[in-house]
Amino acid sequence: MRYCLSLSAVVICALFAAGENVAVAQSSSIPAPVTFTADQDHQNMMDQLGIKALRPGPSGNEKDANHANYDESKANPFPDAPDPLTLQSGQKVTTPAIWRDKRRPELIELFSKYVYGRVPADTPKVTWTVTAVDHEMIGMTPVIVKDLVGQVDNSSYPAIDVKIHMTLVTPAAAKGPVPVLMMFGRAGFPSPNEPSQEELDRINKAWKDAVVQQDPSLKDVIAAHPAWQPIKATPFQFPQMNADGDPPNNWQLVRAGWGFALFDPASVQADNGAGITRGIIGLVNKGQPRKPEDWGALRAWAWGAGRGLDYLETDPAVDAKHVGIEGVSRYGKAALVTMAFDERFAMVLVGSSGKGGATLLRRNWGEAVESLTGGEYYWMAGNFIKYGASQATFGSSTPGDIPADSNELIALCAPRLTFISYGVPEKGDAKWLDHEGSFMATVDASRVFALSGAKGLEDLGDYHTAKMPPVNQGLLDGQLAWRQHDGGHTDAPNMKWFIQWADKFIGHNAAQ
Numbered sequence: 001m002r003y004c005l006s007l008s009a010v011v012i013c014a015l016f017a018a019g020e021n022v023a024v025a026q027s028s029s030i031p032a033p034v035t036f037t038a039d040q041d042h043q044n045m046m047d048q049l050g051i052k053a054l055r056p057g058p059s060g061n062e063k064d065a066n067h068a069n070y071d072e073s074k075a076n077p078f079p080d081a082p083d084p085l086t087l088q089s090g091q092k093v094t095t096p097a098i099w100r101d102k103r104r105p106e107l108i109e110l111f112s113k114y115v116y117g118r119v120p121a122d123t124p125k126v127t128w129t130v131t132a133v134d135h136e137m138i139g140m141t142p143v144i145v146k147d148l149v150g151q152v153d154n155s156s157y158p159a160i161d162v163k164i165h166m167t168l169v170t171p172a173a174a175k176g177p178v179p180v181l182m183m184f185g186r187a188g189f190p191s192p193n194e195p196s197q198e199e200l201d202r203i204n205k206a207w208k209d210a211v212v213q214q215d216p217s218l219k220d221v222i223a224a225h226p227a228w229q230p231i232k233a234t235p236f237q238f239p240q241m242n243a244d245g246d247p248p249n250n251w252q253l254v255r256a257g258w259g260f261a262l263f264d265p266a267s268v269q270a271d272n273g274a275g276i277t278r279g280i281i282g283l284v285n286k287g288q289p290r291k292p293e294d295w296g297a298l299r300a301w302a303w304g305a306g307r308g309l310d311y312l313e314t315d316p317a318v319d320a321k322h323v324g325i326e327g328v329s330r331y332g333k334a335a336l337v338t339m340a341f342d343e344r345f346a347m348v349l350v351g352s353s354g355k356g357g358a359t360l361l362r363r364n365w366g367e368a369v370e371s372l373t374g375g376e377y378y379w380m381a382g383n384f385i386k387y388g389a390s391q392a393t394f395g396s397s398t399p400g401d402i403p404a405d406s407n408e409l410i411a412l413c414a415p416r417l418t419f420i421s422y423g424v425p426e427k428g429d430a431k432w433l434d435h436e437g438s439f440m441a442t443v444d445a446s447r448v449f450a451l452s453g454a455k456g457l458e459d460l461g462d463y464h465t466a467k468m469p470p471v472n473q474g475l476l477d478g479q480l481a482w483r484q485h486d487g488g489h490t491d492a493p494n495m496k497w498f499i500q501w502a503d504k505f506i507g508h509n510a511a512q
Contacts, residue, residue, distance in 0.1 A: 030157065030159070030286070031286065031287060031288065032159065032287065033159055033160060033277050033278060033282060033287030033288075034277045034287055034288055034289055035277070036273075036274060036276075036277060036289070037273075037274055038272055038273030038274045038378070039273075041273045041274065041276055041277070041289060041378070042273055042374075042377055042378075042385075044289050045289070045290065045292070045377070045382040045385060046385060048291070048292055048382065049292055049382065049383070049385060049386055049389075049392065050392050050393030050394060051385060051386065051389045051391070051392040051393075052391040052392060052393075053389070053390045053391040053392075054370065054373055054374060054385070054388045054389055054390060055370045055388050055389075055390045056370060056374065057368055057370040057371035057372075057373075057374045057375065057388075058366075058368050058370070058371070060366075060430070060432050068365070068366045068367070068368065068431075068432060069364050069365055069366075070365065070366065070431055072365075072436075074364060075363055075364050075365045075436075075437075076362070076363060076364070076464075077362075077364050077400070078362040078398070078399060078400035079464065081360055081362060081405045081406075081407050081408075081440075081441070081444060081463075082403065082404055082405050082407075082408060084103070084107070084407060084408040084411040084444070084445065084447070084448050085099075085103070085447060085448065085451065087102055087103055087106060088106055093451070095451075096451060096452055096453065099448065099451055099452065104412065107404055107408050107411070107412055108341065108412070110403045110404040111340070111341075111404050111408075111409065111412075112293070112299075112381075113293055113381070113383060114381065114383050114384065114402065114403055114404065115380060115381060115383075115384055115402065115404060116295065116296060116298055116299040116337055116380060116381055116384075117290075117293060117294050117295030117296045117299050117380065117381030117382070117383075118293050118294065118295055118299075118381075119295055119299060119303050120284045120294075120295075122284070123280070123284060123303065124152050124153040124154065124155075124156065124283065124284070125152075125153045126150040126151065126152050126153070126164060126307040126310065127150065127151050127153070128148055128149070128150045128151075128310075128311040128314075129148065129149050129150075129151065130146050130147070130148055131147050131148065131149050132146075132147045132189075133145065133146050133147075134147075134189055134192060134193050135172065135193055136169075136189065136190065136191040136192065136193050137191060137193075138169065138190060138191055138250055138251055138254045139239070139247060139251035139254070139255060140255075141171055141172075141173075141251070141254040141255055142171070142172040142173065143169050143170060143171055143172055143254055144169070144170050144171075144172050144317070145167060145168070145169050145189055145190065146167070146168045146169075146315075147165075147167050147187070147188070147189060148165070148166045148167065148168060148311060149163050149164065149165060150163065150164035150165075150166065150307055150308070150311065151163055151164075152164065152280060152283065154283055156283075156286070157283055157286045157287065159287055160278055160279075160282050160283040160287060162267075162268065162279060162280050162283055163267060164264070164267050164268055164304055164307060164308070165187040165188075165263075165264040165267040166182075166187050166261055166262065166263045166264070166308045166311070167187040167188055167189065167190070167261065167262040168180070168259065168260075168261045168312070168315065168317075168318070169190060169250070169254065169259055169260050169261070169262075170254075170259035170317040170318070171254050171257060171258075171259065174257065174259075174317065176319075177316065177317060177318055177319035177320070178257055178258055178259045178317065178318065178319055179258050179259070179319050179322035179323070179324070179346075179502070179506060179508055180258065180259040180260060180261055180312060180318050180319070180322075180323050180324070181253060181258060181259075181260045181261070181323075181324045181325075181326050181347075181349070182260070182261040182263050182305060182308060182309070182312075182323060182324065182325050182326065183249075183260055183261065183262055183263065183325075183326045183327065184263055184265050184301065184305070184325075184326065184327035184328075184331035184334055184335060185262060185263070185264070185327075185331065186262065186264055187262040187263060187264040187267070188262065190250055190262070194233060194234060195233075197233065200229070200231060200232070200233060203231055204229045204230060204231055207230055207231065208222050208230070239251065242487075242490075242492040242493055242495070243427070243487035243488065243490065243492060243493050244485070244486075244487060244492075244493040246492075246493070246495070246496055248492075249492055249495045252495050252496055252499060253495075253499065255510070256499045256503070256510050257508065257509065257510030258499065258508075259317065259318060261308060261312065263304070263305055263308050265297075265301040265304060265305075265331065265334060267304075268280050268300055268301055268303070268304030269281055269297045269300035269301060269304070270297075271297060271330070272378065273377065273378040275378075276289070276290060276296075276297075276378050277289060279300065280300050280303065280304065281294065281295060281296075281297075281300050290382050291382065292381065292382035292383045293381060293382070293383055294381065294382060295381065296377075296378055296379050296380045296381055296382075296384075297378050297379050298330075298333055298334050298337050298356065298379045298380065299337060299341075299381075301331075301334040301337075301338070302334055302337045302338035302341055302342065305325055305334075305338045305342070305345075306338070306342045306344070309323055309342070309344055309345065313344075321346060322346045322347070322506050322508070323344070323345060323346060324345060324346060324347035324348060324349065324417070324502065325338045325339055325345050325347075325348050325349075326348065326349040326350075326351070326491070327349075327350070327351060327353075328351035328352050328353075328489065328490055328491050329351070329352055329353070329354070329489060330376075330379065331351075332350045332351040332352055332353030332354075332357050332358075332421075332491075333353045333354070333356045333357035333379070335348050335349070335350050335351075335353075336348060336350045336353055336357050336358060336409060336410070336413075337357075337409070339412075339413045339416065339418065340409050340410075340412035340413055341412070343416070345416070346416055346417060346506070347416060347417035347418070347419070347502050347506075348413060348416075348417070348418050348419065349419045349421060349491055349494070349495075349498050350418070350419065350420050350421060350491075351421045351422075351490065351491030351494075352421065352422055352423060352429050352433055352489050352490070352491065353420075353433075353438070354366070354367050354432065354433040354434060354438075355367040355368065355369065355371065355372055355434070356372055356376075356379060356380065357406065357409075357438075358406050358409075358410060358420050358438040358441055358442065359406055359433065359434045359437040359438045359441065360405055360406050360407065360434075360437040360438075360440055360441050361387075361399050361402050361405050361406060362399050362400055362402070362405055363434055363436075363437035363440075364399075365431075365434040365436070365437055366430070366431050366432035366433060366434045367432045367433065367434065368399075369387050369388055369399040369402070370388045372384065372388075373385045373386075373387060373388030373389075374388065386401075387399055387401060387402050405441070406437075406438070406441040407440075407441040407442075407444040407445050407463070408445070409441075410441055410442055410445035410480070411445040411447075411448035411449075413445075413480075414445070414448045414449040414451075414452040414454060414456075414479075414480070415449055415452035415453055415454030415479055416479065417479050417481075417501075417502055417505055417506075418449075418479065418480050418481065419476075419481040419482075419483070419494070419498050419501065419502075420438060420439075420442050420480075420481065420482050420483075421483055421484075421485070421491040421494040421498075422435045422438065422483075422484045422485070423484065423485055423486070423487045423488045423489060423490060423493070424471055424484065424485075424486055424487070424488075427486065427487050427488035428488030428489045429487070429488050429489045429490075430489070435468070435484060436468060439466065439468045439482060440463045440464070440466065441463070442456075442457060442480065442482050443456075443457050443460050443463040443466045444463035445480065446458065446460075446478075446480055449478065449479055449480045454478060454479035454480065455477060455478025455479055455480070456478050456479070456480040457475050457478065457480060457481075457482055458477075458478065468484065469482070469484075471484050471485070471486050472484070472485060472486055474494075474497055476497060476501045479505060481501055483497055
């Protein structure tokens, strides 16, 4: 209770109370975040689009009645992908200027409206803070590790807080800025520098003293075990080598004079439909469900990677002109989307990306468009669900109706360094991913690389009939590269080839 003992105090109290009432009114005028299950969110989008039924996605189990197609004779019901070098008006793209000024903007618009969604014009500012610096060893290479948090401005909607997590690792002995590969995955210190044995002795003594002070009856217990140390140094462990016997990817990168950034996409946007009203998408939408053209998680992760690059451009240890992006599986999709939309990224390693990544959406092989319009709908724009509709107010739609495809997504990376990577089904890189469909898309995108003054996958003929090279035989002569290694669902066996290939084009070597 407040007491007002004078006229002036009465006025002050009245103003204070009025301010409180205004604040309450303002806070009550801001809607609370909507909490949906993934099914509820999916149904909400279907209702917005007027969709009454979707075709079910195929099963990945080949013994099921509705198993995915693996018959090449049935794989191309829509045999011709959209032509990246034909404008919507029908005009052919014959010069780099027409590509740059007309066709590229057309494709950006088509992918934004119908496939991956639009990044809002009013996305909030991100302020980066270095939260800790550690001096570590990656293999035999001393490195400097910076753990970073990017605080997204949520003043427009305080109910949702987004903190982007990234960890930057650079060789300590570098003579100047180094190229950096940003990698989608968990962030954090890769090899934390631990206390020395002398420091551990001091920590253990302090720990025991504190325990006895808290509970004097434990003095006899601790005295009876004088050799016991509650905190011990982490025992040495040999690294888990890559499937091809090479050291881990991060060892290879720093040994080659590269840095790397571990970027956590989940700190930007959750990898599920229930989280679509949270994260950066929820923050911009003030906790409300998406509209059909709003961005999905793939585009949100790509946006977050761009904000990570914003920081890297300010760090003197980083050669900001030579920052790449890497990911595998769903993060391979995100890496390709990042590269296509943000031209500041100089290179990309796309690992086993499948549908929504490098594989042609029109192909009927393994993972289907219906897989993405059902369970993984939240990766994409709401509008993308239309292409799985069997019954809707607009009739029905098929993958053949999608106005852009992955050959054009890869083309948007031209003329920058683009490496498409896969493994083999025998080792776990499932047939579901449609390696052939990715190869076809990569071959067709080569025409745009050539037009842009770069080199693609040349002398392979038409993408309809081009033959994939044997496993472990890479096509690495141009700025657009392809290699299928003999490992599983990973790009690790291709890392050494990626580093050599990229170094050749950017003129980098570890001695610089």
